[in-house]
Amino acid sequence: MWYDGGWAWGGWLVMAVTMLLFWALVIAGIVALVHYLTSSRRGHQRPEPPSSPDGHGWGARRAEDLLAERFARGEIDEDEYRRRLALLREQR
Known part of the structure; x- marks a missing residue:
């Protein structure tokens, strides 16, 4: 075939x-x-939130870390960094 x-x-x-x-x-x-x-x-x-001296855990520490990173990259100047950091710490 x-x-x-x-x-x-x-x-x-x-x-x-x-x-x-x-x-x-x-x-x-x-x-x-x-x-x-x-x-x-x-x-x-x-993950467990890291313990901070003031007992606020992730939120406050993470916000401050992000702000510090933005300052280190040059996205914000020193005055704005200090103003926002004071505002974050004031709201705790």
Whole structure:
């Protein structure tokens, strides 16, 4: 029995490319699933707020740290830094 008029070498090329794409999608799916499972598990663990001398935890310390970072990057000048820092400490 002869299969005359078949795809010849083009059929093999299409099958090879399709097989490569299939396995690439399977591997990418497994990697995405592992990444999702490990990142979602990490997201449920909340760190304990650091203890500060005034007992305010994350909020006050984090705001002051962000303000200090902005000052260090040059986004705000010294006067604005001192004014905002005083305002933050005043609102505690």
